[in-house]
Amino acid sequence: MSSCFAAADAPNLPIWCVTPDSFAAAAIPESARRFATGTGFTGEAGKLVAVPGAEGALAGYLFGFGPDSDPFAAGSLPGQLAAGTYRFEGAVPALAPLAFGLGTYRFERYRSRAARAVSLVPPAGADVAALTRTLEAVTLVRDLVNTPANDLGPAEIEDAARALAARFDAALNVVVGETLLEENFPMIHAVGRAATRAPRLIDLTWGPEDAPKVTLVGKGVAFDTGGLDIKTSAGMLLMKKDMGGAASALGLAQMIMGRGLKVRLRVLIPAVENAIAGNAFRPGDVLKSRKGLSVEIGNTDAEGRLVLADALTLADAEAPDLLIDFATLTGAARVALGPQLPPAYTDDEGLAADLARHAQAEHDPLWRMPLWAPYAAMLDSKIADINNAGSGGFAGSITAALFLKRFVGVAKSWLHLDIYAWNPSTRPGRPEGGEAQTIRALDALLTERYG
Known part of the structure; x- marks a missing residue:
């Protein structure tokens, strides 16, 4: 992405940041205060007022922050400001530069008209390099998730990983098509074999071999029809985003390598399309897994956990x-x-x-859920070691996590994130469409541990 941050000496206009309590005494031109007051502006959160200067030229903007403001409130500014370069004046929330940057995002691959060019002179003391790393990673995730499946299949997910490997001098190995069977990834092959675009396992490694091992696994289902247990048309509408896990793993990997963290990084992405054809796997089939467990297929639309299981087994083998x-x-x-x-x-x-x-510190929310052991019985099978779909319709996210847990045994610590990777509506700094969830929090955690 092109940087949304401008040099400190770039010509710019002020955005005076005020609150309802500070507006009357804020260090802003009196003419601006009088004009804003005349429009009814009192410093309320999220309100933006353009302030004219001499002869009607734009002198800047007043923007309201309240005590209960959305922490990403400044992310609404790029969509409202006139084209140009700006700076913040006044008491600026710490998250404002990041929020502004996140708000400049536009997915323009298929648009003939570009958005207005808006940039920000970062506040004094802002870590522009860190902000840029974060924005680039979020942009990578959003772009991948927003790209429709006709232009983003398993091969294109591989291309994204290959570009990342080239940028940071990482190693990349890819197992494709029938070779998946030869190298013992039977469930990745089974899920992807019905598609015209070959399934694959993408394996990126970076960093010293003797450093602490951090391994990321991302679900890369480029499109999910549901298989023979086919989804409804409404249920299929957003299934281009079913590779959001792969996108997130690549985004976090970019942050890790960009920071130069002292880790041995490995990224595993089973990239498939869950399609329908005469050779599609069926409800009731029993699949062999890489781990050796047999898996009865209770539902072909619970395919993500199947491809993850083979990848997790590979990851777990080196005890990260x-x-x-x-x-x-x-x-x-x-x-x-x-x-x-x-x-x-x-x-x-x-x-x-x-x-x-x-x-909490990064305003990148998540919520811990329990790996409630008694619910594992919902995955019992009468003819195989485990069923891929829980019985009874209860606790679907928990039973999915418990399924994955069966394929992790020696890793020193394991974390499973059941992300949505999508904003169903626009909020400041978070436009409708693909979203990078949890990677900023994880970047902060990993930097604390390995920075």
């Missing part, structure tokens, strides 16, 4: 210090917590506490 998987896994997670609050699952109490602390 921290194993994190991202997946747009269940509608049940959205029923439980809605689209803004991804559930997080781990048995590591220290990791849970650290993650919660960073999620």
